[in-house]
Amino acid sequence: MAPFDPLSAAIGGALIGLAATMLMLVLGRIAGISGILGDLLAPAGGARAWRLAFLAGLIAAPLAIAASGAQLRAPAMPASLVVVVVAGLLVGFGTRLGSGCTSGHGICGIARLSPRSIAATGVFMLVAILVVAITRHAL
Amino acid sequence: MPILFALFCGFVFGAGLVISGMTDTAKVLGFLDVLAIRTGTWDPTLAVVMAAALAVSIPGFALARRRGTPVLGGELRWPTRTDIDARLLAGAALFGAGWGLVGLCPGPAIANLATLSAPVLIFVAAMIAGMAAHDVWRRTRETAKPAAIAADG
Numbered sequence: 001m002a003p004f005d006p007l008s009a010a011i012g013g014a015l016i017g018l019a020a021t022m023l024m025l026v027l028g029r030i031a032g033i034s035g036i037l038g039d040l041l042a043p044a045g046g047a048r049a050w051r052l053a054f055l056a057g058l059i060a061a062p063l064a065i066a067a068s069g070a071q072l073r074a075p076a077m078p079a080s081l082v083v084v085v086v087a088g089l090l091v092g093f094g095t096r097l098g099s100g101c102t103s104g105h106g107i108c109g110i111a112r113l114s115p116r117s118i119a120a121t122g123v124f125m126l127v128a129i130l131v132v133a134i135t136r137h138a139l
Numbered sequence: 140m141p142i143l144f145a146l147f148c149g150f151v152f153g154a155g156l157v158i159s160g161m162t163d164t165a166k167v168l169g170f171l172d173v174l175a176i177r178t179g180t181w182d183p184t185l186a187v188v189m190a191a192a193l194a195v196s197i198p199g200f201a202l203a204r205r206r207g208t209p210v211l212g213g214e215l216r217w218p219t220r221t222d223i224d225a226r227l228l229a230g231a232a233l234f235g236a237g238w239g240l241v242g243l244c245p246g247p248a249i250a251n252l253a254t255l256s257a258p259v260l261i262f263v264a265a266m267i268a269g270m271a272a273h274d275v276w277r278r279t280r281e282t283a284k285p286a287a288i289a290a291d292g
Contacts, residue, residue, distance in 0.1 A: 002166065004183060004184055008158050009187035010188075010190075012155045012159020012160065013155065013188035013190065013192040013194075014192065015159075016156065017193060022144075022151070024209070026210040026211050027209055027213070030218065037245060037267070041271060054152075055249055056149060057153060058149040058153040058246065058250050059153065060150055061152070061156070062254070064150070064154075075162060075164040075256070076165050076242075077256065077262070078241060084265070085261060085265045086265075087237040087265070088241075088265025089269040090233050090234065090236050091234055091237035092269020092271075093270070093272055097273055098228070098230020098231040099220075099227065101234060102245075102246065105231070106189060107193065109218070111196035112200055112218075116220060119227065119228065120227055120228070120230075120231040123231035123235060124234050124238060128171050129172075129239070131238075132173075133174055
């Protein structure tokens with residue numbers, strides 16, 4: 001794991017906040033990734049073009065950074081594909097049922113001081129912390 | 140124009156994820172592993188990223204609200220619900236469980252497609268399947284309801 005680098009964390013975080021701000025200020029849309037992807041796939045999604053463009057930009061960013069000389073490294077993933085699939089299903093189903101993820105609730109929702117988003121963020125953070133405590137320290 | 144701008148926003152968002160280290164599952168799990176505080180190996184990155192993002196989006200959203208309409212026209216689509224219901228909490232709990240297992244939430248998962256890593260592709264496919272499964276379940280539940288009432292009546 002790369003050492004804690006508060007400066008890149010702050011710069012990167014500010015860019016995320018800036019992207020969310022620009023999307024609302026200019027297009028009037030919430031930068032919630034699970035919502036953008038989920039509504040793109042839903043049959044009655046509507047307004048597909050901007051969602052597809054946003055996701056394309058999301059994938060293009062690491063490619064552009066890699067093209068500028070930085071290393072494009074695949075993230076560490078669990079060895080068990082069963083765990084990968086189960087986790088993916090939980091993230092997909094859960095973000096749809098709970099109407100949002102780290103970006104929609106955690107950044108956009110808390111920025112609006114939405115009680116729903118503050119509650120959701122508290123719950124998914126706590127459960128994730130609990131799961132890591134179990135998988136890393138109890139098993 | 141709106142399409143190009145959405146592409147730009149996605150790009151800035153993705154760059155933020157990469158620069159902050161949030162596409163790195165080890166850093167995300169290193170933050171979620173709060174018991175590591177005992178050994179001094181806890182990684183506070185995610186908290187700094189969120190604080191910095193909010194430091195920009197809180198005044199940014201306030202500015203958008205004051206302006207009243209988006210720069211490129213249309214309306215500001217703020218979410219309108221305020222009730223904390225069981226679906227919200229159950230969904231958040233399921234999402235948190237999946238997030239804690241791998242360290243990927245939807246944004247970093249999609250950005251990491253750029254690496255063409257097979258486990259990431261499988262994760263995203265499963266995530267999409269989970270979303271589709273939810274939508275199908277929700278639709279069948281909602282269309283099944285009137286029938287159930289009729290059966291009872």
